[in-house]
Amino acid sequence: MSESDVIDYEIENNEAKMGIISTKNLSKIYNPDTIPVHALRNVNLDFEVGEFTTVKGPSGSGKTTLLNMIGGLDKPTEGSVEIDGIQITGMKESKLIDFRLQNIGFVFQSYNLIPVFTAYENVSFIMLLQKRPKKEMEMRAKELLEAVGLKDKYHSRPKELSGGEQQRVAVARALASQPKFILADEPTANLDTKSAMNLLDMMEKMNREENVTFIFSSHDQRVIDRAKRVITMVDGAIESDETR
Amino acid sequence: MYLKLAWRNIWRNKRRTLITVSSIMFAVVCALFIESLERGGHNQMINNMTNFHTGHIQIQDERYEEEPSLDNSIEYDSSFSERILEIDDRIYNVVPRIESFMLAAGEEQSRPAMVLGIDPEAENRLNELKNRIVAGRFFEPGDGSVVMGEGLASRLNVAVGDSLVLLGQGRFGMTASGIYEISGLFRHPLREFNNQIVYLSIPDAQWLFSMEGMITNILITPDQLKYNDPIAENLERALSDENLNILTWNEMIPELIDAIEFDRMSTRVFMGILYVVIGFGIFGTILMMTLERLREFGILLSVGMYRWKLAVIVFIETFFISILGIISGFALGLVVLSYFYFNPIQLTGDMLEMLEEMGFEPTLPMAIAPDIFMWQGSVIFVMSIIICLYPTVKIATMDILEASRS
Ligand SMILES: Nc1ncnc2c1ncn2[C@@H]1O[C@H](COP(=O)(O)OP(=O)(O)OP(=O)(O)O)[C@@H](O)[C@H]1O
Numbered sequence: 001m002s003e004s005d006v007i008d009y010e011i012e013n014n015e016a017k018m019g020i021i022s023t024k025n026l027s028k029i030y031n032p033d034t035i036p037v038h039a040l041r042n043v044n045l046d047f048e049v050g051e052f053t054t055v056k057g058p059s060g061s062g063k064t065t066l067l068n069m070i071g072g073l074d075k076p077t078e079g080s081v082e083i084d085g086i087q088i089t090g091m092k093e094s095k096l097i098d099f100r101l102q103n104i105g106f107v108f109q110s111y112n113l114i115p116v117f118t119a120y121e122n123v124s125f126i127m128l129l130q131k132r133p134k135k136e137m138e139m140r141a142k143e144l145l146e147a148v149g150l151k152d153k154y155h156s157r158p159k160e161l162s163g164g165e166q167q168r169v170a171v172a173r174a175l176a177s178q179p180k181f182i183l184a185d186e187p188t189a190n191l192d193t194k195s196a197m198n199l200l201d202m203m204e205k206m207n208r209e210e211n212v213t214f215i216f217s218s219h220d221q222r223v224i225d226r227a228k229r230v231i232t233m234v235d236g237a238i239e240s241d242e243t244r
Numbered sequence: 245m246y247l248k249l250a251w252r253n254i255w256r257n258k259r260r261t262l263i264t265v266s267s268i269m270f271a272v273v274c275a276l277f278i279e280s281l282e283r284g285g286h287n288q289m290i291n292n293m294t295n296f297h298t299g300h301i302q303i304q305d306e307r308y309e310e311e312p313s314l315d316n317s318i319e320y321d322s323s324f325s326e327r328i329l330e331i332d333d334r335i336y337n338v339v340p341r342i343e344s345f346m347l348a349a350g351e352e353q354s355r356p357a358m359v360l361g362i363d364p365e366a367e368n369r370l371n372e373l374k375n376r377i378v379a380g381r382f383f384e385p386g387d388g389s390v391v392m393g394e395g396l397a398s399r400l401n402v403a404v405g406d407s408l409v410l411l412g413q414g415r416f417g418m419t420a421s422g423i424y425e426i427s428g429l430f431r432h433p434l435r436e437f438n439n440q441i442v443y444l445s446i447p448d449a450q451w452l453f454s455m456e457g458m459i460t461n462i463l464i465t466p467d468q469l470k471y472n473d474p475i476a477e478n479l480e481r482a483l484s485d486e487n488l489n490i491l492t493w494n495e496m497i498p499e500l501i502d503a504i505e506f507d508r509m510s511t512r513v514f515m516g517i518l519y520v521v522i523g524f525g526i527f528g529t530i531l532m533m534t535l536e537r538l539r540e541f542g543i544l545l546s547v548g549m550y551r552w553k554l555a556v557i558v559f560i561e562t563f564f565i566s567i568l569g570i571i572s573g574f575a576l577g578l579v580v581l582s583y584f585y586f587n588p589i590q591l592t593g594d595m596l597e598m599l600e601e602m603g604f605e606p607t608l609p610m611a612i613a614p615d616i617f618m619w620q621g622s623v624i625f626v627m628s629i630i631i632c633l634y635p636t637v638k639i640a641t642m643d644i645l646e647a648s649r650s
């Protein structure tokens with residue numbers, strides 16, 4: 001880092017609004033040495049707390065890659081990701097894990113849960129990782145499961161739950177850590193219409209009532225229809241970014 | 245909750261856990277069995293050698309080891325035995341002997357024989373010779389009769405009640421010859437002994453070899469094997485100025501000890517191969533487990549678990565499985581070994597002939613010793629720990645997204 005970079009960094013830091021994710025010239029090239037795949041091309045996006053956003057686009061357009069970058073699960077080839085003015089690109093892994101634990105919740109497409117834990121344990125485990133007091137952990141896990149409509153399934157294991165119920169447990173788990181952002185990669189991909197609608201209703205309600213931020217990737221029209229902001233990607237680049 | 249995670253994962257795929265546990269168990273039982281059988285066989289060889297041939301400790305004239313001849317005998321009477329017993333109270337038995345080679349002849353045939361002048365009581369305490377009599381009876385000291393190996397008797401075509409002629413050289417080149425009645429035949433499972441030995445009493449042997457008041461060696465048995473060397477040292481000290489030589493069994497049968505050592509080496513090699521085969525089997529199941537759970541590992545890492553914590557948990561899982569395998573292997577091994585210890589394997593048919601040819605007995609005794617368990621247990625333990633490190637290393641180095649792609 002040169003001296004001017006440091007100054008820039010500090011200025012940005014001061015200017016940074018709390019609760020903002022921004023990507024700067026984000027590019028990702030897979031297999032740069034063999035058959036290079038440009039999964040992301042120079043992406044510049046800002047996400048704010050309280051958003052309910054869907055990233056859409058055809059298969060292979062880079063949606064998953066983008067979400068992984070934002071969540072710090074993958075490293076960009078160029079550019080950077082900042083959350084609240086803190087650059088997570090290039091952060092040491094153990095620090096990044098802590099950072100993710102406090103700031104970002106994940107809901108993946110499927111098989112999200114720890115198979116040997118019950119719904120209740122899956123939700124409380126993440127709070128255990130955050131070292132929260134036991135009392136609070138128990139109360140919050142129960143509250144959240146109730147909120148996602150699984151009051152009578154506390155002690156069911158994932159394999160005893162339907163796909164929709166599993167996704168709802170995953171959402172409850174993502175909420176448990178009280179993150180600023182919840183990243184959900186195709187959360188409805190494996191769900192029938194009724195379950196998908198239920199899940200979306202629930203997430204919408206959380207967004208409305210508790211200002212929880214959701215960023216989805218999806219090519220599911222049901223999800224796109226509900227979004228307040230729709231970002232369209234084509235071939236790794238942002239084609240459009242509309243707020244309704 | 246971490247332990248809960250580990251514990252439930254162990255029992256998540258019960259079949260795989262059972263396969264892993266039982267392959268480790270099988271390895272342990274196999275290793276214990278082979279090692280015990282081998283140890284038992286070696287102990288038996290050594291016992292045969294010491295009980296029938298050399299004794300555990302031997303006192304000889306100082307020239308006898310160089311030149312095992314009747315000329316290098318020692319003076320002996322029963323007071324000498326008592327004196328030896330007084331030197332160390334851990335001595336169980338003192339067995340005087342005269343040993344020589346002669347020609348033994350029946351009416352038609354003659355054969356070389358190992359002729360042993362013995363004290364029947366002391367000898368019997370050493371090797372239960374009297375229980376091995378299969379025809380006739382044991383002689384009384386000085387009654388001019390002999391007991392011989394059944395094999396030698398049939399080669400000479402003689403039976404109980406027949407006469408046996410012994411021809412050879414006595415002390416200082418005197419001619420030694422005598423004719424004896426055969427009072428009994430003994431059977432020893434080792435051909436070496438069965439086909440060679442003729443026993444007669446010490447007074448008769450002294451007369452035959454013209455060596456009144458002399459014997460060639462004294463065999464000494466300790467109360468317990470572990471007292472052997474201390475007793476030898478005490479004897480050495482107490483008898484230091486009597487021109488005697490004190491030898492322990494391992495000094496007397498170096499060839500056998502070398503052979504046993506060689507045998508052990510080849511068993512080690514075989515066991516090494518067995519370990520590798522079983523090790524790969526266990527590695528296979530662990531590898532499968534790891535690959536199946538990559539996605540789960542990825543999720544745990546992405547929701548905020550540290551790699552080292554996850555690695556420790558998975559290590560505990562696999563470690564527990566190994567321990568379970570080893571403990572159950574010990575338990576089953578102990579049962580199997582005890583069974584064969586009390587009911588030794590009896591060989592029959594071709595196998596028997598082959599082994600007898602090689603100088604083995606038809607029963608295969610087992611040895612049960614704690615150090616076998618310790619040694620085999622730790623080898624397999626270390627092996628499984630190394631195998632169990634695989635998932636740990638995988639977790640430490642894996643890419644969080646690796647599993648979601650596959
Ligand atoms: N690990 C990887 N190695 C090589 N290429 C990759 C890798 N991951 C993704 N890609 C490629 O990068 C591009 C973008 O992939 P990405 O998974 O982000 O698309 P997507 O928009 O999520 O698609 P879908 O809708 O099918 O999930 C694709 O062409 C894909 O083949």
Ligand SMILES: [Mg+2]
Binds near residue numbers: 063064185
């Ligand atoms: Mg995708």
